[in-house]
Amino acid sequence: MLDSVRTRLTLWYAAVLALSLVVFALLTYFVAARSFARRQDESLRSTAETVASAYMQELSEEGSIAKANEVVSQMVYPNRFVEVTDADGHAIALSSNLNQHALALSSQALEAARRQAAGYDVANSFAGDDEGLRLAVVPLSVEKNKQTGFAVVAESRGVIDEELERMREGFFAAVPIILLLASAGGYFLARKSLSPIALMDQQTRRITVENLSSRLEAPNPRDELGRLATTINELLGRLDAAFKEQQRFIADASHELRTPVAVLRGEAEISLERDRPANEYKDSLKLIGEEAERLSRIVEDLFTLAHQPVESYPLAKEPLYLNEVIAECVRAARVLATRKGLLLNTGALSEVSLLGDEELLKRMLLNLLDNAVKYTPEGGRISVALERNGHFARISVTDTGIGIPMEDQSRIFDRFYRVDKPRSRALGGAGLGLSIVRWIVDAHGGSLALESEIGRGSSFFVTLPLTS
Secondary structure, eight states: OTTOHHHHHHHHHHHHHHHHHHHHHHHHHHHHHHHHHHHHHHHHHHHHHHHHHHHHHHHHHHOOHHHHHHHHHTOOBTTEEEEEEOTTSOEEEEOGGGTTOOOOOOHHHHHHHHHHHTTOSSOSSEEEEETTEEEEEEESOOSTTOOOOEEEEEEETHHHHHHHHHHHHHHHHHHHHHHHHHHHHHHHHHHHHHHHHHHHHHHHHHOOGGGTTOOOOOSOTTSHHHHHHHHHHHHHHHHHHHHHHHHHHHHHHHHHHHHHHHHHHHHHHHHHHSOOOHHHHHHHHHHHHHHHHHHHHHHHHHHHHTTOSGGGSOOOOEEEEHHHHHHHHHHHHHHHHHHTTOEEEOOOOOOOEEEEOHHHHHHHHHHHHHHHHHTSOTTOEEEEEEEEETTEEEEEEEEOSSOOOGGGGGGTTSTTOOSSHHHHHHTTOOSOHHHHHHHHHHHTTOEEEEEEETTTEEEEEEEEESOO
């Protein structure tokens, strides 16, 4: 049960609410108890002052203590007892509800009343407990040096206790009901608030490899749950794109490998069907060698691309002269260019040094030159240039080939992408060379750009930083 977030939230909410209610009830109870006691003291004091005033007035008018005492005996208040004492605290007049049982005054009460009568700056009455009674004692006269006596009014503490008992009963009844209702409301709110997460969980469970294009519902994309759904949808989008890219890569790689393997197998089977002249065996072996070389190049390209992303490939960066690397690659590619009747030149290469992986940089240049040779008709020209621009080196490979359509230029560096697939296959291209070029440039922190026009040729620009 505690595995549910709704249940845990409800329990925490109920615990915090219960603690808050208990603290509130205790504070309210103690404040009410103090307020009830203060109110009772003020009421008793007011009654005692009234008794003292009435007693002294009757005494001054009639001049008879018996008459004054009779007035006191007739003073009956609900739940209260009235008494008049002499200066020593002995009872001389009692209310009828005391049944001739005088109140026992403490020396503390009498002393406080005497000090008041003597003119000391003290409270005008004494209030305190005496055998379960709350007492108020005031002097009959506040004239100095005149100890006439005292008026005493008492009331049972049970009056306050009854009110406090009703308050406790109210708390004992109300707190559990409030806690129960609030907990039920808290559970409802928690369930209502977390229902989108439950829905997202159900939708996520239904998303598999077959339907990665599905997305989660986000009723309110501006709140926390909506932003979570948006983030998950973006993650699903990236997973979908990566999975499709992987499927496309596997399909294209399988297709590219199938052709040379089929040629190798077919040529070997034909050669073994019957005895043939030596020149036919020679031609078959030559074709097998060419297809094996093509297969080896495709496998090597696939192995290079398998090290993507850049962070997973250990670059062997070391100081090198970029102009020497370019000159060496041009010499190697000039053989292919001359065989096809193309003119390959570099012009003057200024000395430029940088930190880089020499083998990868050679692979990048050879792929660019190989691409230029493949797609430049006989009699065309290919030029390579190197220039330094501040902290960057810029390499350009320009040809007078067939060019690349504008709509294909944004995808020319994708794996296995070919503008003219039949012709590319006939030329032995697997559509991996330019993808490897882009990867090597990215690995060195550089940038790659393309300018091309149909029928007029293409120019590839590689910009590399001169620092590590």
